[in-house]
Amino acid sequence: MKVVHTEGHRRHDPKVETYLGLPLPANEVPARADAIRDALVADGGFELVDPQGHGAGPILSVHDPGLVRFLEEAWPAVQEQAIDREFLVADTYPTRGMFQGMSDEFVASRPETRAVGGRAGWWGLDSSNPIVAGTYVAARWAVDVALTTVDLVLGGETAAYGLCRPPGHHAAAAMAGGYCFFNNAAVAAQAIVDATGERVAILDVDVHHGNGTQQIFWRREDVLYASLHADPLRLYPFFLGYADEVGEGPGRGANLNFPQPLRADDATYLADLDRALERIAAEPGSIVVVSLGFDTFHLDPIGDLALTTEGYHEMGRRVAALGRRLVIVQEGGYHVPALGGNARAWLRGAEGRHFGGA
Numbered sequence: 001m002k003v004v005h006t007e008g009h010r011r012h013d014p015k016v017e018t019y020l021g022l023p024l025p026a027n028e029v030p031a032r033a034d035a036i037r038d039a040l041v042a043d044g045g046f047e048l049v050d051p052q053g054h055g056a057g058p059i060l061s062v063h064d065p066g067l068v069r070f071l072e073e074a075w076p077a078v079q080e081q082a083i084d085r086e087f088l089v090a091d092t093y094p095t096r097g098m099f100q101g102m103s104d105e106f107v108a109s110r111p112e113t114r115a116v117g118g119r120a121g122w123w124g125l126d127s128s129n130p131i132v133a134g135t136y137v138a139a140r141w142a143v144d145v146a147l148t149t150v151d152l153v154l155g156g157e158t159a160a161y162g163l164c165r166p167p168g169h170h171a172a173a174a175m176a177g178g179y180c181f182f183n184n185a186a187v188a189a190q191a192i193v194d195a196t197g198e199r200v201a202i203l204d205v206d207v208h209h210g211n212g213t214q215q216i217f218w219r220r221e222d223v224l225y226a227s228l229h230a231d232p233l234r235l236y237p238f239f240l241g242y243a244d245e246v247g248e249g250p251g252r253g254a255n256l257n258f259p260q261p262l263r264a265d266d267a268t269y270l271a272d273l274d275r276a277l278e279r280i281a282a283e284p285g286s287i288v289v290v291s292l293g294f295d296t297f298h299l300d301p302i303g304d305l306a307l308t309t310e311g312y313h314e315m316g317r318r319v320a321a322l323g324r325r326l327v328i329v330q331e332g333g334y335h336v337p338a339l340g341g342n343a344r345a346w347l348r349g350a351e352g353r354h355f356g357g358a
């Protein structure tokens, strides 16, 4: 299988994130992508491919131009502040209570502030999403990785894997968050729709609900979103990801959430995976975008499910058994020592190769 990869991800190199207001060592770090790359190279069955630049156009087909502008301007604006800081996060967010009782029109007329700290809240979901000097460049690379993966599949590959970093599925049309800046999977899905005119399904198997992907395609019938994730009653992003979120308007019925119980094991998870795959199989279309996360792993420091490396092999096998072409993009997964083996197992399963051996 071809693996799209670039060292460009390294430009996004946060050392610290905040969790519940406390500074902690960052989880979403370059070592994650290194571990996956190294394991796939060592396997011998994967071929690394450089991404091609696709410009900002495909990003703007799913994202608000204001988000792109903010991410591009954020670090230079931080530097102008002359505050000695390693990363930017917001301390003020325009949350629902601030505008209670005010009309939608009035709220929509409120300006994006000029202060970079305020803008970070305007365009951000949470305070655990540090922006550093190279964040914008790396996020642009991640989109190009996803789009090059699309190109490979449109060019005839049965499946291809984009080693995207930073991840993307929490990024909504007008919002970054959850270690995500641009929604790589959503940009990829839109590019497939634009190139083929076909319907596309996105299967999201990260431990977190892909609120951004759901938001972007909420009213769309041509992009089906199906997600398995930890119940948001327990885990980020808390406010979306429930089973009764089915889409609205033309998109009604094209959004499926499968919240998982605490410590869900391979058997529990794979039973719901089969339900999601059944729904995808009932939909026309020839390509599935997979938002692939390994934070469902039993040792993941921020997830709370209990999948195993063998489970990932089986998951890859079942997804490939759909008989659709696969654009696989990397999302989360934070237990770095096992990341490479887990990615290798999943992708080998998807290729119909055995769990171990050659």
Ligand SMILES: [Zn+2]
Pocket: 206, 207, 208, 293, 295, 331, 332, 333
């Ligand atoms: Zn995640």
